[in-house]
Amino acid sequence: MNKDIDLFLNDLASSAPTPGGGGASSLVGAVGVALCSMVANLTSGKKKYAEYQQDIEAVLEQAEGLRLRLLELIDEDARAFEPLAKAYGIPKDNPGRDVMLEDALKGASDAPYDILCTLDACSDLVVELSTKGSRLAISDVGCAAAMISAAAKGAVMNVYINTKLMTDREYADNLNDKAITLVRSITSKCDRVYDIVAESLGGAPM
């Protein structure tokens, strides 16, 4: 993402077809997993957490890879939207339109589904850091939890908006079910960590 934050948000805010909610969700996930890297970096090499050093190094390596993947998925999501925009532009009396639209809808739901799979791995890192990460950075674990949970809730919206229009209902319902299972896995892990961290800081669960 060799792009100014300002410019990316301007493009997002515009009526241009991409980036949209899928890319935005992937970016929010990348922010969340960057906080996981930060907590790992603040824990690594500290005497107090020496027993977790190897685990923390593994968390850091995974977090860096997951962040890169989420940034890639911003572009993949944008590319997958192009055939869909084209299919919508085909006149409704064109006999090939329905098949092209169905294919494009299936293609456009791949990136948000991949975002969910990537976020599920991120949520495992949040859980691990909530017990092994430096207590000095515990509020950042809570932030990461909230962001990764929200990224999943955003990504699944971009599965729904495509499955809703598919005529192949078996494919659509199956993809929805798989996506909802992933989001529930991610949000249940993240929300539990969030509430534990909030209470440990004298705050309130949400």
Place this chain on the structure above:
Amino acid sequence: MNKDIDLFLNDLASSAPTPGGGGASSLVGAVGVALCSMVANLTSGKKKYAEYQQDIEAVLEQAEGLRLRLLELIDEDARAFEPLAKAYGIPKDNPGRDVMLEDALKGASDAPYDILCTLDACSDLVVELSTKGSRLAISDVGCAAAMISAAAKGAVMNVYINTKLMTDREYADNLNDKAITLVRSITSKCDRVYDIVAESLGGAPM
């Protein structure tokens, strides 16, 4: 934010003191409210939503202002951390340390509290767009709701981490109460919109 997304996330991921969870929360809020602008832009000028045209124009103007404010708050949060980092560096036997630390903790909790106030205004736009925004962009309203809710949950963590260490418990408890009230206001609005949008798209509430 005249800065590459990649570079900002690298700085966030590092062990450098800023940016941290507060700036990350403000960025996630900016992504959410940029989606509000996008929905307003996709609704504006459409015949089907002509009755809401004036309201949509007002939403767009507010959303653009709130996005700028959230981007400013990334820098304000970073600047407010500097005196805190300095206070931590003062030797513990220095008699002036406690007062400087207390002042720095109060200063460092201002930016995350301001982020919450800004996000509360963002959440009102989400509610308005959920009924007046183009149905073609309804998944983006759901994404915005998830992100603004998460930004609030992240920002309040950065109030807690400062209030926890304050010796003036009346000030700390009062600030915590005000912050929690704001987060509950934001998340209750956003989470309700999220669930309504998810169900309207054939998905599941979370």
